[in-house]
Amino acid sequence: xxxxxxxxxxxxxxxxxxxxxxxxxxxxxxxxxxxxxxxxxxxxxxxxxxxxxxxxxxxxxxxxxxxxxxxxxxxxxxxxxxxxxxxxxxxxxxxxxxxxxxxxxxxxxxxxxxxxxxxxxxxxxxxxxxxxxxxxxxxxxxxxxxxxxxxxxxxxxxxxxxxxxxxxxxxxxxxxxxxxxxxxxxxxxxxxxxxxxxxxxxxxxxxxxxxxxxxxxxxxxxxxxxxxxxxxxxxxxxxxxxxxxxxxxxxxxxxxxxxxxxxxxxxxxxxxxxxxxxxxxxxxxxxxxxxxxxxxxxxxxxxxxxxxxxxxxxxxxxxxxxxxxxxxxxxxxxxxxxxxxxxxxxxxxxxxxxxxxxxxxxxxxxxxxxxxxxxxxxxxxxxxxxxxxxxxxxxxxxxxxxxxxxxxxxxxxxxxxxxxxxxxxxxxxxx
Numbered sequence: 001x002x003x004x005x006x007x008x009x010x011x012x013x014x015x016x017x018x019x020x021x022x023x024x025x026x027x028x029x030x031x032x033x034x035x036x037x038x039x040x041x042x043x044x045x046x047x048x049x050x051x052x053x054x055x056x057x058x059x060x061x062x063x064x065x066x067x068x069x070x071x072x073x074x075x076x077x078x079x080x081x082x083x084x085x086x087x088x089x090x091x092x093x094x095x096x097x098x099x100x101x102x103x104x105x106x107x108x109x110x111x112x113x114x115x116x117x118x119x120x121x122x123x124x125x126x127x128x129x130x131x132x133x134x135x136x137x138x139x140x141x142x143x144x145x146x147x148x149x150x151x152x153x154x155x156x157x158x159x160x161x162x163x164x165x166x167x168x169x170x171x172x173x174x175x176x177x178x179x180x181x182x183x184x185x186x187x188x189x190x191x192x193x194x195x196x197x198x199x200x201x202x203x204x205x206x207x208x209x210x211x212x213x214x215x216x217x218x219x220x221x222x223x224x225x226x227x228x229x230x231x232x233x234x235x236x237x238x239x240x241x242x243x244x245x246x247x248x249x250x251x252x253x254x255x256x257x258x259x260x261x262x263x264x265x266x267x268x269x270x271x272x273x274x275x276x277x278x279x280x281x282x283x284x285x286x287x288x289x290x291x292x293x294x295x296x297x298x299x300x301x302x303x304x305x306x307x308x309x310x311x312x313x314x315x316x317x318x319x320x321x322x323x324x325x326x327x328x329x330x331x332x333x334x335x336x337x338x339x340x341x342x343x344x345x346x347x348x349x350x351x352x353x354x355x356x357x358x359x360x361x362x363x364x365x366x367x368x369x370x371x372x373x374x375x376x377x378x379x380x381x382x383x384x385x386x387x388x389x390x391x392x393x394x395x396x397x398x399x400x401x402x403x404x405x406x407x408x409x410x411x412x413x414x415x416x417x418x419x420x421x422x423x424x425x426x427x428x429x430x431x
Contacts, residue, residue: 012030012031012032013032014248016033016113017112018109019098019109020110022106023048024066026046027045028041028045029041038087039084049110054081056080061077065077076092076094089114090118091112094110096111113245113246115244121141142161146163148164148241149241150229151180151238152237152238153238154179157175160176167222183212185212185219187211187219187328188210191280191284192208200228200239203236205226205228206226207224207226209222209223221250223243224241262318264318264322265331265333266333267334267335269333273343274399277329277331285390287346287352287390289343289344289385290341290342290343291359291384292385292404293342293381294338295314295380295381296411298313298337301313301370304372316363323362325344349387349389352385356418360418364378364416380415380416382407382411384409384410386399406421
């Protein structure tokens with residue numbers, strides 16, 4: 001089974017990637033992986049993944065990798081690998097479990113980024129500290145190939161590399177003296193930056209994946225490592241950040257979590273993030289809304305207007321929901337057919353129902369003709385809303401059930417309306 005067959009144009013020449021079965025035996029390797037490893041696809045296929053790992057890698061790291069994957073969780077880390085002919089290369093590697101149509105774990109997909117130059121730069125720094133000529137050469141490498149910047153303690157940019165300018169689209173003159181939030185993308189949650197600043201201001205190092213904004217308005221993703229700069233007294237004077245471009249990796253990941261037709265998140269991603277997002281919201285004391293939405297009399301619509309028109313309606317439903325739920329911590333899912341779900345948070349309980357009603361009205365206002373949906377004569381949504389109090393614990397498996405029951409009541413009560421399961425309902429099961 002080759003999970004990349006639909007994306008061969010993307011992966012083969014540009015993404016360093018391979019897929020394996022459950023035993024770790026390679027089933028497919030991209031041309032980019034063949035190029036960096038020196039092996040042909042024929043030499044790679046059927047070989048165990050461990051065969052190409054360098055002997056310097058500790059047994060504990062390999063053991064942790066496989067223990068993580070066998071649980072169905074992704075693994076990420078830096079791996080030193082053997083190139084054919086006794087050479088080596090380093091890759092920042094993310095290994096993602098692959099699931100079959102039944103949801104059963106069938107293998108693994110590895111997506112890698114070449115960090116050999118960065119590792120060489122790291123080794124170079126150990127030997128050139130006291131050599132001005134070598135240091136100049138090192139700085140030249142940094143400037144051209146490493147996406148890096150330095151700021152003062154307030155985040156004002158003091159230095160950016162040529163590589164930073166190239167990926168952001170700004171010149172050095174446009175960046176130096178500006179606050180680093182000039183490249184902040186609005187999709188990134190404020191909680192991430194709160195954690196970032198708390199960590200580095202306390203003298204810690206921060207690492208994470210960040211979506212940034214180019215000068216032309218397009219987006220790019222970087223894996224970021226930030227460390228504080230300190231003076232002789234140990235006082236923090238600013239920060240240095242080193243990044244590498246992971247935009248291609250993120251694009252590929254998006255293909256695996258998005259519904260192909262509508263662009264909404266798919267059911268697999270719903271299963272992955274439901275518990276973690278609810279727990280994250282609870283930590284920040286935020287009310288959580290779980291909203292289920294279903295197109296009214298959708299079978300009649302398909303029978304009357306055809307399945308192609310029905311597909312366009314599904315896209316319109318996604319648009320109606322995402323026009324309301326468009327924040328970085330809002331998730332719109334297509335669970336199957338005409339059934340959608342939204343997971344979102346608010347500061348107070350009252351906003352949950354208001355936002356749900358806004359999305360229902362957005363669909364109604366599109367005024368898409370539907371002669372079989374009486375008495376409205378247009379496409380409408382019925383909705384079931386489950387309100388989750390951050391002070392309470394819920395049986396996660398029951399959240400879908402309660403929202404689905406509320407959705408059914410909305411259908412029974414005339415459609416094009418919202419029924420709510422409130423947090424103080426005595427029938428709700430708690431942990």
